[in-house]
Amino acid sequence: MTDSYTIDVIPGDGIGQEVIPAATACLDLVAERHGFALHWRDREWGSDYYRSTGRMLPVDGLEQLSTGDAVFLGAVGDVDIPDDVTLWGLLIPIRREFEQYINLRPNRTLPGVPSPLAGDRQLDVLVVRENVEGEYSEIGGRFRRGRPDEFALQEAVFTRQGIARVTRFAAELAAGRTGRLVSATKSNGIIHTMPFWDEVVRETAADFPGVTVDKVLIDALAARVVSAPESLDVIVASNLFGDILSDLAAAVAGSLGVAPSANLNPEREHPSLFEPVHGSAPDIAGKGWANPVAAIWAGAMMLRHLGRPEAADDLESAFGAVLAGGTRTRDLGGSASTGDFTEAVLVALRG
Numbered sequence: 001m002t003d004s005y006t007i008d009v010i011p012g013d014g015i016g017q018e019v020i021p022a023a024t025a026c027l028d029l030v031a032e033r034h035g036f037a038l039h040w041r042d043r044e045w046g047s048d049y050y051r052s053t054g055r056m057l058p059v060d061g062l063e064q065l066s067t068g069d070a071v072f073l074g075a076v077g078d079v080d081i082p083d084d085v086t087l088w089g090l091l092i093p094i095r096r097e098f099e100q101y102i103n104l105r106p107n108r109t110l111p112g113v114p115s116p117l118a119g120d121r122q123l124d125v126l127v128v129r130e131n132v133e134g135e136y137s138e139i140g141g142r143f144r145r146g147r148p149d150e151f152a153l154q155e156a157v158f159t160r161q162g163i164a165r166v167t168r169f170a171a172e173l174a175a176g177r178t179g180r181l182v183s184a185t186k187s188n189g190i191i192h193t194m195p196f197w198d199e200v201v202r203e204t205a206a207d208f209p210g211v212t213v214d215k216v217l218i219d220a221l222a223a224r225v226v227s228a229p230e231s232l233d234v235i236v237a238s239n240l241f242g243d244i245l246s247d248l249a250a251a252v253a254g255s256l257g258v259a260p261s262a263n264l265n266p267e268r269e270h271p272s273l274f275e276p277v278h279g280s281a282p283d284i285a286g287k288g289w290a291n292p293v294a295a296i297w298a299g300a301m302m303l304r305h306l307g308r309p310e311a312a313d314d315l316e317s318a319f320g321a322v323l324a325g326g327t328r329t330r331d332l333g334g335s336a337s338t339g340d341f342t343e344a345v346l347v348a349l350r351g
């Protein structure tokens, strides 16, 4: 087994600069204890880089990343720069160029993290979001700009291959869990792409005899995340539906500050990217309040992907134990700073 991995680390903007150093400190320690090393290549790309160069990424940025084992990202987004510039300038090109067609977002209630739902509701939902096509397309335009009859068109792109591969990935996960797969749809209102989605999901899942597929309309499904979260296990969803549902599930699990995600190229032809679900949080940036759990957990997902499941388990147990022990950041109603929380995880890892 390799004993060293090259990771490109892009802290990015806002609290990305706070949660990423917190996570890399934990990752370095857990790696050391498991006898391997993480070689970080620091990439100061993002909004500051954009202000000085007009680009979020260097011209050969993707080429530079292509030689690493994985990418670890904080967040991008800045109040002075339009969000479509930051997103389409960095994250979306990486996802698409590296064919990271799976966006995996686990959401589960953690010990010591209260859900905003009344009662002691438990949630353990894996959202598998299609990550490179669907509603987030470049096809369309703005027409008759500035006139009273101005309009905009935006075309969604759904391919048989794209729907089938995300379904296969989700069905495999479901087979290893409860066998219940929910497909998020809207085939009553969106009459071309969504019936096609339903059809390809059904055909693909038929190859998994132990898996049942339940197609649920996205509006009802959103309600169900809140009213009956225990009834959900693995959800397969298009790019837009998966994006919204996973933020909702994260909020139900306690906070965006504890939600991790992986952007995976399952064939491993390109590096995969691991990041917290949250953004740059300009409202709290620089205050030392950011919850590092989402970033640390994303780091654990990266270790699992690199073939280090024991190290990933240790890291998840460590932050779980710290939360269960009552050390919490402000978003969870505690008073620990990012640094306090991280220090507690390091102590737990040293055991």
Ligand code: NAI
Binding pocket: 015, 019, 074, 075, 076, 077, 078, 079, 083, 091, 256, 257, 258, 275, 277, 278, 279, 280, 281, 282, 283, 284, 289, 290, 291, 292, 294, 331
């Ligand atoms: P956000 O996730 O940055 O913040 C939403 C709310 O959650 C804020 O009140 C924030 O303080 C809180 N929050 C988020 N993460 C937290 C953490 N770790 N600890 C404690 N509290 C936390 O989303 P928002 O405000 O919609 O977007 C801010 C910027 O981030 C925008 O420029 C947006 O485009 C960008 N963004 C970037 C993403 C990425 O890089 N993947 C994802 C989402 C947003």
Ligand code: MG
Binding pocket: 243, 244, 247
């Ligand atoms: Mg989102």
